Amino acid sequence: MKIGMYSLFSPIHDEDSISQTLEQFVKDLSNDINIEEIGEEELNSAKKEEYDLIAVFVKTGGTENLFKDIFDKLEGPIILIATSLHNSLAASMEILSWIQSQGRDGRILHGKPVEISNKLKDVVTVNKTIEKINDSKLGVIGDPSDWLIDSHINKKEVKGKWGINVIDIPIKEVIDEYEEITEEQAEKLTNDFTKKAVNIKEPSKEDLIKASKVYYALKSIVKKYDLNAFTLRCFDLVTELKTTGCLALSLLNNEGIVAGCEGDVPAAVSMMILNYLTDKIPFMANPVSLNTNKNKVKFAHCTIATDSVNDYIIRSHFETGIGVGIQGELNKGDITLFKIGGSALNHVVYKNAKLINNLNSKFACRTQILVDFKNDDISYFLTEPIGNHHIIVEGANQDLIKEFIDRLDFNTIKHW
Numbered sequence: 001m002k003i004g005m006y007s008l009f010s011p012i013h014d015e016d017s018i019s020q021t022l023e024q025f026v027k028d029l030s031n032d033i034n035i036e037e038i039g040e041e042e043l044n045s046a047k048k049e050e051y052d053l054i055a056v057f058v059k060t061g062g063t064e065n066l067f068k069d070i071f072d073k074l075e076g077p078i079i080l081i082a083t084s085l086h087n088s089l090a091a092s093m094e095i096l097s098w099i100q101s102q103g104r105d106g107r108i109l110h111g112k113p114v115e116i117s118n119k120l121k122d123v124v125t126v127n128k129t130i131e132k133i134n135d136s137k138l139g140v141i142g143d144p145s146d147w148l149i150d151s152h153i154n155k156k157e158v159k160g161k162w163g164i165n166v167i168d169i170p171i172k173e174v175i176d177e178y179e180e181i182t183e184e185q186a187e188k189l190t191n192d193f194t195k196k197a198v199n200i201k202e203p204s205k206e207d208l209i210k211a212s213k214v215y216y217a218l219k220s221i222v223k224k225y226d227l228n229a230f231t232l233r234c235f236d237l238v239t240e241l242k243t244t245g246c247l248a249l250s251l252l253n254n255e256g257i258v259a260g261c262e263g264d265v266p267a268a269v270s271m272m273i274l275n276y277l278t279d280k281i282p283f284m285a286n287p288v289s290l291n292t293n294k295n296k297v298k299f300a301h302c303t304i305a306t307d308s309v310n311d312y313i314i315r316s317h318f319e320t321g322i323g324v325g326i327q328g329e330l331n332k333g334d335i336t337l338f339k340i341g342g343s344a345l346n347h348v349v350y351k352n353a354k355l356i357n358n359l360n361s362k363f364a365c366r367t368q369i370l371v372d373f374k375n376d377d378i379s380y381f382l383t384e385p386i387g388n389h390h391i392i393v394e395g396a397n398q399d400l401i402k403e404f405i406d407r408l409d410f411n412t413i414k415h416w
Contacts (some may be wrong), residue, residue: 001124004038004051005081006070008091010062018059018086025083028113033121043073052124055079055109058095061087067095071102077407078106079123081116126404129276132228134163136272139225141218142171142233144263151264151387157344161410164269167225171236177217178241186212193247194314196306202316203324210241211324215248222257229258231268237323244323246303253281253305260284261303266341267389274338274393277400281305282338282393283330287381288364295373296356297381299392300365304328308394309367318365327366329358335371336397341386342413348405349386349415351376352398380416 009018029035042048056067058080078099082092092108099106109116144151155166189212194200203211214237222230234245249259258275260268267284274282285299302325306312309328317325338350351373359368371392405412 001034001121002051003033003035003120003124004042004048004054005035005057006038006043006054007057007059008063008066009059009086010066012062013060013086021085022059022083025113029081029117031113031117033117040070043070048073053079053120053127055081055120057081058088058092059083059086061091063091064094064098068098071099076105076127077123078104079120080106080108082108082110084110122400122403125277125400126407129273129404130407132276133272135165136163136228137165137167137226138265138268138272139167139169139221139227139230140263140265141169141174141221141230142236142263144231144233144265151266151341151389152343153265153345154343158269161344161346161408162269166265167227169221169225169230171233171240173224174214174217174221174232174237175240177220178213181213181216183209185216186210189215189251193251193306196312197314198311200314202321203314207243207316207322207324208247208314210243211245211247214241214243214245215251218245218248218252218259219257222252227257229260229268229272231260231263231265233263234261238317238320242322244302244317244320244325246317246326247324249303250305250326254307258282261301262389264387264389266339266345266387267391269345270338270340270391273340273404274336274391274397274401277404278336278393278395278397280393280395281308282391283308283367284389284391285365285367285369286388286390288361288368290378290381292378292382295376295378297371297373297378298359298364298368299371299390300359300361300368302326302365302367304330304367313366315366325366327360327368330355330367330369331394332356332358333394334396335392335394336401337371337390337392338397338401339386339390346410347386347413347415349380349390350398350401350405351416352396355392376416384415386415 190208252259285301288298313327315325357370
């Protein structure tokens with residue numbers, strides 16, 4: 001991460017003196033982030049493309065008109081850095097007001113250097129996430145599962161708002177690819193997968209071979225269509241091939257290919273966003289039960305990326321009892337719940353919470369977790385849920401997600 005910092009100071013001030021008083025601030029600001037002072041040359045040339053972000057450091061008051069001289073050279077939302085010295089904040093406020101009167105977006109970062117540094121990192125992360133999502137390719141392999149009656153999208157609106165290209169792919173292509181995979185090829189993957197498991201319960205070797213073939217089939221589809229992500233109508237594999245996609249989705253998520261279940265497009269997009277923002281592998285799950293008195297929710301699903309858990313047990317698929325499912329044990333501690341939904345993907349929910357336990361009920365999908373939302377009333381799930389699937393990722397990322405949502409150039413409807 002490389003940030004260019006263009007400084008503004010009034011000519012009535014002594015530049016050396018100003019720089020001296022701000023020396024420690026700049027040093028602290030640059031403590032864990034690469035910040036380079038830049039000048040007119042960088043702003044006026046292709047050199048500015050070398051930076052992940054260009055911020056304007058308003059060092060003193062009396063710099064408002066100086067800012068107007070560089071305004072047209074700045075791209076995207078404009079970041080102003082203000083200190084508590086030399087009327088920096090007052091000038092920044094006047095500048096921001098003028099920026100907004102010109103129809104541009106901007107913001108002031110003010111506070112302790114470490115706080116500003118963290119905000120700068122968040123801004124860069126959000127910028128990169130938006131760039132990755134824009135013009136990305138999301139494969140929908142088979143239609144959304146029949147029970148997902150409110151998890152369909154308007155592809156034209158989604159393309160217009162998000163830039164995502166949604167590509168419909170017949171499930172038959174996966175089945176055709178599956179038939180081409182040899183037993184020997186699948187067995188190698190099966191051996192690697194089972195070696196890392198702490199236990200194998202229901203599945204036979206044949207079950208594992210068939211599930212491994214699905215992995216290779218889906219990987220071929222990803223390559224064929226150059227997909228960034230996909231969602232799979234996985235229950236068709238149960239009826240057509242007597243196997244499941246749980247193993248395949250787990251391993252493809254390990255490899256950085258965002259892979260979702262049940263043809264749920266909003267859930268897959270939510271996974272993409274979380275993955276790009278946090279660089280962690282998200283867990284797609286659905287609520288199983290709620291304790292509204294204690295604000296606790298049990299979530300479960302039959303697949304999870306094995307690289308995102310401490311240990312895993314190889315199980316069968318919960319609903320059908322066939323194929324391969326995965327029972328993973330996640331880290332306890334901070335997590336974030338997230339979901340984008342609606343036909344135009346303009347509804348959103350996000351909350352920090354705590355994962356307090358891994359569960360092992362025989363009446364729910366294989367990977368099961370108990371999440372504590374503490375003082376947050378969880379009636380959302382009963383009064384205005386965005387579908388049934390929700391996405392969970394390790395860490396407290398609510399502020400980062402808010403930064404992302406605030407940057408979108410269309411209005412979102414926040415639930416909860």
